[in-house]
Amino acid sequence: MQMSTAHFRTAAISCVLFPFLFLSSAKADTIAPFKDELFSNQTVLESGDSGDFTRIDYDEMRDINGRDSIPERRVKERYVSLKVRRVQENQTLQLPTGPMEVGRVGRDQGQAFTVIFIHGRGGDRRLGLNDISFGGNFNRLKNLAAENGGTYYAPSVRSFDDKGVSEVASLVAYASAQSGGKPVVLACASMGSFICSGVSRDPATVAKLSGMAILGGAPDPALSKSAAAKARLPIWFTHGSRDSVYAAEDQVSIYRKLRAASQPVRFTLFETGSHGTPVRMSDWRALLNWLIR
Template identity: 65%
Template sequence: MHLSTAHLIFRVVFASIVMVVLALPAQAAPLKPFKDELFSYGTVLETGDDGDYRVIDYDKMRDIHGRDQEPERRVRRAYVSLGVKRAQANETLDLANRPLDVLRVGAPSGAAFTVIFIHGRGGDRRLGANDWSFGGNFNRLKNLAVENGGAYYAPSIRSFDDAGVADIAGLVAFARQQSPGRPVVLACASMGSFICWGITRNPQAVAALKGMMIMGGPADPTFNKSAAYKKKLPIFFSHGSDDSVYAAADQIAFYRSLKKANYPSRFVLFQTGSHGTPVRMTDWRDALNWIGLD
C-alpha cells in the first residue's frame, strides 16, 4: 500500500518529535510514597487559604511516647529502613576555598533533585544523619531521596553568620554543578533558618533554588527586599503552636503577609507542638511535592 505525501510528512515529523523528547533529560515526577501510613499528617483541625494553611492535631503522648521505643532518642523499628545506609557517605567538600563537612545520601551526580538540610544551634551533620531520632523523619527523607533518584545533603554549620551563608551558597552551587538543571530545595530548622534567610539575599543561590522550607524558625521582617522575594521562590513553613523559642504567632503573621502579596507559601501548624516538633512531624513528601521537583 502506498502512503500519500501527507502521511509521509506526518511520520517524519512525529519521529523527529519522539527523538527530541527522548533526548531531553528525565523530569522528576512527584515523590513516590514511602511509609506514608506512618508519616502522613494526622487529623486536620483547621484549614484555610485553599489548603495552604493547615492546623494539625499533635499529641505528645501519641506522637513521641507512642512512636518511640525510647522517647526522643530511638523510634520504633517500623519507622526506619536501614538499607539506605549503603547509599550514604561522610564527605568533606572544598567549596569557595573553605572545607565543608557534609553527609551525602544518594547520587553524587546526575541526581533528579537535591535536598539540603540545615540544622540549628549546637548541631552538626550528625543530626540530619540520625536514623533513629526525631521519630525516624530523617530516615524517611533519606529513603525518599534514594528511592526517587535524588540526593540529600546535611552539612555541618560552623557559624550562623555571613560565613555560614557563604558555605551553603557554595553547597547550593555545587549541587547544581553535580546535577545541572535539576531542582535544589533548601530546608532550615530553628536557628538554621538564619542561613536560609541569608541565602535569600544571594541572587546566584536563589537562581539555583526551587524552594525553601522553614521549620520552627524565626520570621524575616525584611524578606520583601530579597532576591528570593522578587523571584517568588516558594516557601513551606512548619511550626509548633507552643514554640517557646520562636513564637508561632510571629511566623503566622509573616506567612499572612506573604499570602496577602500573593506569594507562593504554605503553612503547617502543629497544635500544642513545641520547638522541635516540626523536625519530627513535617511530612517531607507532602512538602517537597508541593514545592515541585520538576
C-alpha cells in the first residue's frame, strides 16, 4: 500500500508529538526521593480498591529494634541527615488568633508547598521537629520539604477544641499567603486529628488546602458531610491494626463510607501496628506526592 505525501507528513508529526503528549498527561512526582531505600520499601500484604487500600507488613523487631540504636529513643545514623537543621528555626508567629509558637523548616516565603503537622495530646512543636526518635521519620519529612523547595511547620497546639481549630486555620491561611497560594497539606496525628476534623468543616480553610493526612486519628462519622467532602479534598489515613486508642475498624469504616461516595481517599493499615506506628512508619514521600496537587 502506497502512502501519500500528506499521510507521510501526518505520521511523521505524530511520531514526534505522541511521546510528548503521553509524558505531559502523566503526573510527575512533586517530591524527589530521599532515603527511599530505607523508608519506602515496605512489604504489601494486601492491596484493594485499585491500590487505594493497602495492608503493610509491620514487625516490631525489624521496624523498631532493627532500625534504632536505642529502641524508641534514637534511630541509627544512616536513617537521618542533620544538615536540614541549617534551615530550621523556632518562631512565634503573630496570627489573627494570637501568637503561635512554631518550628519552621525551609523557606519563610515563596515555598513550592507547605506541610503542617499537628501533634497529639501532651505534645508541642518539639515532637514534629524530633530528628532521632520515631525511626527518623520526622527527619525525613523535614528533608523532603527543604530539598524540594517547600516549608514544614510544626506548631505547638494549645488545645484541640474550637480555639485550637481556629489557630491552625490561621496558620493555614498564613502559609498559603506566604507561598502565594501554593499547596498546603495538613497532617494530624492521634488526638491532633480533632484539629483536622474541625478544619474539615470550614469551607474557607478547606479551599486553601491541597489535602489531609490523618495518622492514627480518631474516627469522624461526620466527615462525609463536611466541607472537605463537598470540596473532594484528598485524604490519606494511616493506622495500626492493633491501635488500642482508636480502633482500626472504626477508621476503616470512615474510609469505606467516603470511598463509596467516590471521594479521593486512601488508607494504609500497618498489620500488628500500635497507636504510635503511623508516626514511625507512614511513607511521607508517597503521601505528599499524592496529596500535593
